[in-house]
Each structure stands twice: as C-alpha cells, then as structure tokens.
Amino acid sequence: MDFSTLTAALASKSYDKIADVCDNLMLQVAAEGVSYQDEWPYAIHLIGHIYVDDINSARFLWKSIPSSVKENKPEVVAAWKIGQKLWTRDYGGVHEAIREFDWSQELQGLVAAYSGKLFRSHFSLTGLSRKSCIFKLYTRKMFQLLLSAYSTISIQDTALFLGMSEEDATSYVLQQGWAADPASRMLTVKKQPIVTEQKLDPSKLQRLTEYVFHLEH
Template identity: 75%
Template sequence: MSIWKCCCDFVCSNSARFLWKSIPSSIKESQPEVTAVWKIGQKLWLRDYAGVHEAIRGFDWTQELQTLVAAFSELYTKEMFQLLLSAYSTISIKDTALFLGMNEDDATNYVLQQGWTVDPASQMLIVKKQPVVTEQKLDPSKLQRLTEYVFHLEH
C-alpha cells in the first residue's frame, strides 16, 4: 500500500476528525502549521482537488516542513495526473490545470510531456492512455510439457 493511499485513507476517516478534536486549542493556536496541515486534510476529505494545491501554497512552511510538504505536493500532482489518465479521454486545459494545481500553460506543458495532445479546434487535451502491462506468470506445468515436447522431438 502506498504512502499516498495510507494518508488519504486516514484523512478521509473519522480518525482524522477525532485526532483534530483531541489536539488542545493551545497547540492549534501556537502552532499555525498544525492548522495549515489540517486545511490540506479538509480539502482532501472534500475532494477539493484544486483546494489542496491552494492550501499547500497558501502557507509559508517552516524549513523543517518544506521538504515534506514539497514531497507530498509532488506525489499529489502525480496521483491527480493518474486520476485524469484513468478517468478521461479528453479534458479541458482549464480543468486539467485545476486538478494539477498549475496555471494553464504549465499544466499543458506537463501533460504534453506525457504524450497527450491538444486538439486545435476545440482546445481540449486528448489523453494518451498508457498501455496496460500485464505480467504473465510462467505456469510450471506448461514449462514441463514444453520440455517433454522438445525432448520428444529430439529423440
């Protein structure tokens, strides 16, 4: 299970709300980063995809948390891209930018690098579906039959 899935499952559970309620007000008031992280959690809970990016950018994170928040933001953007990839065959540039938390030019460049194209007539992005890779497992009985067949041909 990915860290992303664990975070989302926790944030979208009642446990997150109970944790928030159990944090003393004095900590919430003296530690503004706690409140800022909670805002991100609320946006995740509400599936406000653009709001998550706004909450991340809307706070001046301390040096200690900047790396963690930047890593989360990058992972969140990648997950949103995967969501778009699986859910859409075409999507507007504006909607793509909202999901990815970018301006329209940056979002367009991001998806074009992933092989998507822009329909010049409609100005819609055409999603390039990734090929589904299925891993075939070798059945030992099939290998045994093939070995016996080759052996039979040689003798």
C-alpha cells in the first residue's frame, strides 16, 4: 500500500492535512477493493482528526476500527483516549493521556504539535501575559487544573502551563506546599481540600480566554 502522501505530509509537518490525506487514501483503497485494516495507520488517522478538532469524525473512525486492531495495537487505543478526554472537556486528562504513552517515532511530531496547539487554543497564554490582573486569575485557575490532573510533574511542564520561568514557577508552587526534587527536576503535588467555589470550570476558563481575545483585538 502506498502511504507516500501521508509520509510526505508528516515530514513537512502539514499536520492540518493529515486527516484529509488519510480519508482520501481510505476511500481510494476501499474503491479498489484492497484489504487494508491490519496495516492501516489508525493512530495517525485518529490524531489527524483530533488535530483539526473533528472529534465526531474521530469517534466514527474509532467505532469502525476492528476489535482485533484495538486489542493488538495499544497506540491506537492511546490515540482515542485523547479523543475521549476532549469529548468530556477534560483538558488536564488530555495532557495526561499524551504524556503517559510512549508514542512511536512517526507520531511524536504530530502529537507534540497537537499538544502545543491545544494549549495555545484554550488558554491564550500570550494575551493573558499582557494583562497582569487577568494573568493572575489565569495562573490560579491553571494551578487548580494541575492540582486535579497530576500527582507529580516536571518543573519544565509546570513552567509551561503556568506561563512562568522555571525558577518563578518552582517558587510559586513551593509556596503552595509542593515539594521539589532538584536531582530529577520533578515536583510533587500537594493535594488541597476541594472547595466548591474553587473548582475548575472549563467553560469559565474558555470565557476568560475569549474575553482576553477581545481585549487584545
């Protein structure tokens, strides 16, 4: 089976074209009556749809995948786990699903690009950093998200999520009772009693992002 167009799209980092390339290839081989199920790049196809926020198509594709493939190809299951978390707007779970699986080399670039795209899309870090009062609110809500999603997390990832330097992020979370291991550069999250008023509401965070967008434009 000729996957040269898909290989070229991945190599050129044309990630927004992956879903269409896979859909067209699937139609082509189906029209030719070629058996493709065992060798089809389902994980790439799923992440391709997820990358362009086409969760409905990803769900349809997942349902069409043979059970034998789901049982024997854990990367396919891992790809759909991202889709499941997105469906329920569990963005902390999305990042956890991305980080907990050891992705194949051909998928690493696509998954990493999607992770960055998701972060920029939902949290608009650049805009928030220009409005200090809003940024403080963003930081607090993102901190609550980290509390709910992680038990341990690297200093680098914490800094990314909080929109701070690694030094400032470490100082911030240490003030909240977290513990740091300088050798492994990992942070241990200190869970806090859940207060109803402080629960993270993804819809509120989305509205915050939209508000900042309007301020900046």
